Amino acid sequence: MATFPFELVSPEKLAFSGEVEAVVVPGLEGEFTVLKDHAPLMAVLKPGVLEIDQSATQKKKLFVRGGFAQVSPSGLTILAEQAIALEELNAAQIEADLRSAEEDIAAAATDEARRIATEQRDHLQELRTALQI
Amino acid sequence: MPSLKDLRSRIASVKATQKITKAMQMVAAAKLRRAQTAAEAARPYAERMEKVISATARGVPESAPAPALLRGTGHDDVHLLVVCTAERGLCGAFNSSIARLARDKATALMAEGKTVKFLCVGRKGYDLLKRQFGAQIVETVELRSVRQLGFEHADSIGRKIIDLFEKGEFSICTLFYSRFRSVIQQIPTALQIIPVELPEQEQEASDFVYEFEPEPDELLSVLLPRNISVQVFRALLENAASEQGARMSAMDNATRNAGEMIRKQTLNYNRTRQAMITKELIEIISGAEAL
Numbered sequence: 001m002a003t004f005p006f007e008l009v010s011p012e013k014l015a016f017s018g019e020v021e022a023v024v025v026p027g028l029e030g031e032f033t034v035l036k037d038h039a040p041l042m043a044v045l046k047p048g049v050l051e052i053d054q055s056a057t058q059k060k061k062l063f064v065r066g067g068f069a070q071v072s073p074s075g076l077t078i079l080a081e082q083a084i085a086l087e088e089l090n091a092a093q094i095e096a097d098l099r100s101a102e103e104d105i106a107a108a109a110t111d112e113a114r115r116i117a118t119e120q121r122d123h124l125q126e127l128r129t130a131l132q133i
Numbered sequence: 134m135p136s137l138k139d140l141r142s143r144i145a146s147v148k149a150t151q152k153i154t155k156a157m158q159m160v161a162a163a164k165l166r167r168a169q170t171a172a173e174a175a176r177p178y179a180e181r182m183e184k185v186i187s188a189t190a191r192g193v194p195e196s197a198p199a200p201a202l203l204r205g206t207g208h209d210d211v212h213l214l215v216v217c218t219a220e221r222g223l224c225g226a227f228n229s230s231i232a233r234l235a236r237d238k239a240t241a242l243m244a245e246g247k248t249v250k251f252l253c254v255g256r257k258g259y260d261l262l263k264r265q266f267g268a269q270i271v272e273t274v275e276l277r278s279v280r281q282l283g284f285e286h287a288d289s290i291g292r293k294i295i296d297l298f299e300k301g302e303f304s305i306c307t308l309f310y311s312r313f314r315s316v317i318q319q320i321p322t323a324l325q326i327i328p329v330e331l332p333e334q335e336q337e338a339s340d341f342v343y344e345f346e347p348e349p350d351e352l353l354s355v356l357l358p359r360n361i362s363v364q365v366f367r368a369l370l371e372n373a374a375s376e377q378g379a380r381m382s383a384m385d386n387a388t389r390n391a392g393e394m395i396r397k398q399t400l401n402y403n404r405t406r407q408a409m410i411t412k413e414l415i416e417i418i419s420g421a422e423a424l
Contacts, residue, residue, distance in 0.1 A: 011366050013174040041344045042188065042189055042344070043346040044355050079185065
């Protein structure tokens with residue numbers, strides 16, 4: 001199958017760069033798959049799972065949040081605020097983090113601390129919903 | 134003439150200082166490596182972001198209303214200068230050169246009759262600017278307790294800037310930071326983030342038309358606030374690398390100067406010691422001759 005260049009960039013690092021066959025992107029208005037020679041497109045992503053097919057046998061799944069996709073004739077670029085490989089995540093850890101975030105909200109002394117803790121909790125909840133799909 | 138004991142203690146104190154500067158240099162070198170990798174890793178994101186925004190901005194027809202973050206409010210009488218500096222000193226001219234750039238810009242703007250406001254990120258910048266512009270500093274963000282700089286820190290600063298913008302507190306925002314070129318070269322830079330300065334149109338881009346999902350103006354209203362956080366994040370990372378680089382070369386100089394000082398003091402000490410021995414000998418001999 002034909003391949004095309006794909007890059008996944010997060011502010012911290014270049015998370016993925018290489019030739020791929022297909023990428024399933026969780027768009028805000030619905031999931032879509034990008035193959036070679038896809039029409040030029042700009043799309044906002046919703047928090048969800050990104051599937052990368054490098055070849056028939058090599059597949060990768062990542063959770064992305066705050067993402068944005070650009071499909072151009074030169075390939076697909078995804079900008080994501082956060083990108084975590086699914087194998088690095090496990091349900092028990094998320095539950096534990098979620099509980100500690102709840103505690104942080106309750107214990108927060110300042111508005112700023114509360115805002116950060118609430119954001120953390122919301123992110124974790126998004127993560128949990130995304131993974132149960 | 135200082136006594137031998139004075140000279141000895143002076144040498145000891147310079148040696149102790151040299152040990153400290155040497156240690157600081159090595160710590161800075163270790164931190165620099167990490168900060169540099171982080172700064173370099175963040176560059177692709179910021180660059181792609183710029184490309185995406187300019188492509189999307191072209192998708193919005195000239196006549197259509199665009200978000201104020203893109204085209205500005207139409208005024209340019211109130212400026213916000215976001216000055217990013219370090220939390221600590223002892224890093225050569227790093228903090229003062231950023232503050233100087235900001236101060237020059239502010240003085241120039243005020244001479245034109247514009248209002249200037251400051252937002253200081255980092256305590257050192259605040260310390261340097263408060264004497265001249267104390268009343269104009271609207272907010273100070275301290276990152277003192279931050280160990281590992283994350284996107285969320287930049288995001289909360291970006292959000293503050295957008296909040297102020299939406300309240301109509303200012304119409305043009307410029308970011309001041311130091312771009313990391315190399316260990317011995319850091320370039321104080323001013324970057325306008327509101328309204329966004331778009332790079333020149335590329336030829337390639339006009340060959341095809343993007344589809345947008347959702348509509349370009351909605352897309353921009355998501356993208357532009359994020360872009361501000363991204364630019365702030367990049368500035369903070371570049372700053373962190375520059376700071377360590379500046380500290381490393383400053384401390385290297387300090388160590389070398391201390392070495393030089395020790396050499397001179399030791400020479401002086403030995404000379405004085407010999408002079409005293411000679412003096413004592415002369416005293417003994419002339420005493421013996423007198424008998």
